[in-house]
Amino acid sequence: MVQELVAAGIGAAVGIAAYAGVASRVVRQYERGLVFRFGRLRQGVRGPGFTMILPFVDRMRKVNMQIVTLPVPAQEGITRDNVTVRVDAVVYFKVVDPANAIIEVEDYRFAVSQMAQTSLRSIIGKSDLDDLLSNREQLNQGLELMIDSPAVGWGVQIDRVEIKDVSLPETMKRSMARQAEADRERRARVINADAELQASRKLAEAAAVMSEQPAALQLRLLQTVVAVAAEKNSTLVLPFPVELLRFLERAAPAPGGAEPAPPAPPAVTAPPPPVAGPDPASDEPEDEPEDEPKAD
Numbered sequence: 001m002v003q004e005l006v007a008a009g010i011g012a013a014v015g016i017a018a019y020a021g022v023a024s025r026v027v028r029q030y031e032r033g034l035v036f037r038f039g040r041l042r043q044g045v046r047g048p049g050f051t052m053i054l055p056f057v058d059r060m061r062k063v064n065m066q067i068v069t070l071p072v073p074a075q076e077g078i079t080r081d082n083v084t085v086r087v088d089a090v091v092y093f094k095v096v097d098p099a100n101a102i103i104e105v106e107d108y109r110f111a112v113s114q115m116a117q118t119s120l121r122s123i124i125g126k127s128d129l130d131d132l133l134s135n136r137e138q139l140n141q142g143l144e145l146m147i148d149s150p151a152v153g154w155g156v157q158i159d160r161v162e163i164k165d166v167s168l169p170e171t172m173k174r175s176m177a178r179q180a181e182a183d184r185e186r187r188a189r190v191i192n193a194d195a196e197l198q199a200s201r202k203l204a205e206a207a208a209v210m211s212e213q214p215a216a217l218q219l220r221l222l223q224t225v226v227a228v229a230a231e232k233n234s235t236l237v238l239p240f241p242v243e244l245l246r247f248l249e250r251a252a253p254a255p256g257g258a259e260p261a262p263p264a265p266p267a268v269t270a271p272p273p274p275v276a277g278p279d280p281a282s283d284e285p286e287d288e289p290e291d292e293p294k295a296d
Contacts, residue, residue, distance in 0.1 A: 022055040031062045032098045045098055063098035067159055070109065072116045074167070077124035085132065086167040087124055091116045091147065092159040100155030108154050112147070116161070119146040132166050139163060214249065 026049070027033045033046030036059045046060070053060055074088035093112055095101045101108045123143050124132070131139060140161050148158040168176075210216045228234060 020052075023052045025051050025053060025060050027051060027062060030066050031064055034061045034063065034098055034102055035059070036061065041099065041103065061102060063095055063101055065095055065098070067092055067094045068109065070113055070116065072113065072120055074165075075117060075120045075124065077121050079124060079127060079129050079132065081128050083129045083172060084169060085124065085129065087120060087132065087163060088165055089116065089120055089143065089161060089163045091161050093151065093156050094159060095155055096157045097155030100153065105154045108156055111154060112151060112156060112158075115147050115150060116143075119143055122146065129168075132163070136163050 025033065025046075027046055029048045031048065033051060035042045035044075035046060035053055037054070037057055042058075051060075070091045070093065072089040072091060074086045076084065076086045078084055091112060095108070105111050120143065123139055123146070127139060140163060143163070144158055144161040147161060151158055210220070
């Protein structure tokens with residue numbers, strides 16, 4: 001009798017252990033469990049931890065509640081300004097309603113991926129090339145709204161959408177490089193011209209001051225000599241003294257006119273030559289001219 005009771009107890013324990021092994025389930029912290037009894041969803045979502053179901057009657061499906069990173073394959077399209085580009089992106093989303101994510105859509109991951117690809121193509125066609133290159137934040141927001149609108153009914157929330165890379169044709173890259181180079185050269189020329197203008201104004205002011213004080217030119221010359229001699233790698237030769245410069249400065253012609261000619265020496269007047277005439281001291285008469293013969 002006792003043996004039969006012991007055997008029955010052992011059999012019951014084995015049956016209970018087998019039942020517990022078949023009926024027990026463990027839901028992780030980042031998961032939620034949905035129980036289907038004869039294909040019908042039971043009310044309530046099983047939380048994380050240990051739970052029991054009816055074996056051969058209930059089916060449990062676990063849904064991951066973590067944020068999913070879904071890369072969007074590169075999409076090729078034509079922008080609004082007729083430039084062919086290839087754009088790829090990445091979508092961050094998570095399940096907020098496990099029941100809708102399982103019931104309303106067959107595969108929510110695949111659905112979100114396809115919606116992201118079509119939305120990315122639509123964004124490329126509505127945007128200019130400059131917007132894709134420099135105004136990505138606004139495009140990311142618009143792309144997020146386009147994907148999030150149908151995903152709400154699937155129990156999925158779009159957390160963030162980012163455009164990763166924009167691939168351009170080689171000809172477009174070269175054109176943009178030439179444009180950037182030309183723009184930088186233009187700015188460099190404008191800066192150089194502005195610097196020359198400012199320098200010319202300062203030089204004009206310095207020349208005006210030095211013209212009022214001639215000694216300033218001499219001081220500037222000495223400063224230049226000191227600056228050249230400080231390098232100690234060149235030889236400075238002054239072939240004439242400073243006093244000669246001062247002499248040349250005093251001998252310089254007045255501004256605005258030619259050098260005045262030296263005054264001419266006074267002219268020496270010679271006495272007039274003597275006039276030929278009869279000598280009063282002589283007694284001889286002058287020879288009278290002979291009469292010309294008269295014609296018959």
